[in-house]
Amino acid sequence: MDASNRGTGDGPGTPPPSDDRRETESERADRRWGELIQEVRVAQTGVQILFGFLLTVAFTPRFQDLSDTDRTIYVVTVILGSAATGALIGPVSFHRVVAGRKIKPAAVLWASRLTFLGLILLLGTLTSALLLILRVATDDTVVPWLVAGVVGWYLLCWFVLPMWARHRHTTPD
Template sequence: MDTANSKGRDNDRRETESERADRRWAELIQEVRVAQTGVQILFGFLLTVVFTPRFAELNDTDRTIYVVTVILGSTATGALIGPVSFHRIVAGRRIKPHAVVWASRLTLAGLILLLGTLTAALLLVLRVATDNTVVPWLVAGVVGWYLLCWFVLPAWARYKHTSVD
C-alpha cells in the first residue's frame, strides 16, 4: 500500500482505515473477476490442445512453447484466484488492510503471468498457422500493445496526476 501518496487522497474521502480497506477490497475483487474469467477460459482451451490430432504433428520447439504456455496459464490462474483464497483464510482476523496489499500483489503477479501466457499462446498459434518469419515481430508488437495498455499508460497517468504533498 502506497501510504505516502494515498493518505491525502483517501483522507479526502473521510474514510476510516476499515472503510478504506473494504472499498479497496471490493475494487480489487471486481478487477480480479475480469482477469480470472479470461485466464480461465484461455487455460481451459490450452488444456484441450494436447488431445487434438494436430498436436502429434507439432515439432519439438512448438511442443516446448505449448508446455511453457500451459505452465504460465496455470500459474496465472493460481495467482488470480489467490486473492479469493487469501481473503477466505484471513477473514475475521481484522487484517483486511494487509490482506488487500497481499491480494493486490497476487493480482499484479497474475497479470504479469497472464501477459506471459498470452505471449506464448500467440507465438504458438501464429507459428503453427503461418510458419512465417514475421511471427516474432507480430508477437513483439502485440506484447508492446499489452505493455502499453496494462502498465505504461496506468504508470504514466499515476505519475502525471499524483500530487506531491
C-alpha cells in the same frame, strides 16, 4: 497534489494517499477490497477461458504433428496459464482464510500483489500462446514481429498508460 500524495495506495507496496474521502482504515480497506475483487473477476474469467482452451490442445490430432520447439512452447504456455490462474484465484482464497481476523488492510495489500503477479503471468501466457498459434498458422519470418507488436500493445495498455496517468495526475504541474 504534493509529492507526498504520489501513488494510489492500490498497487503493490504503494502507501495510501491522504485524500478527502475521510475514510477510516477499515472503510478504506473495505472499499479497496471491493475494487480489487471486481478487477480480479475480469482477469480470472479471461485466464480461465484461455487455460481451459490450452488444456484441450494436447488432445487434438494436430498436436502430434507439432515440432519439439512448438511442444516446448505449449508446455511453457500451460505452466504460465496455470500459474496465472493460481495467482488470480489467490486473493479469493487469501480472503477466505483470513476473514474475521481483523487484518483486512494487510489482506488487501497481499491480494493486490497476487493480482499484479497474476497479470504478469497472464502477459506471459498470452505471449507464449500467441507465439505458438502464429508459428503454426503463419510464416515463421513474421512471427517475432507480430508477437512483439502485440506484446508492446499489452504493455502499453496494461502498464505504460496507467503508470503515465498515475505519474501525470499525482505530481505537481
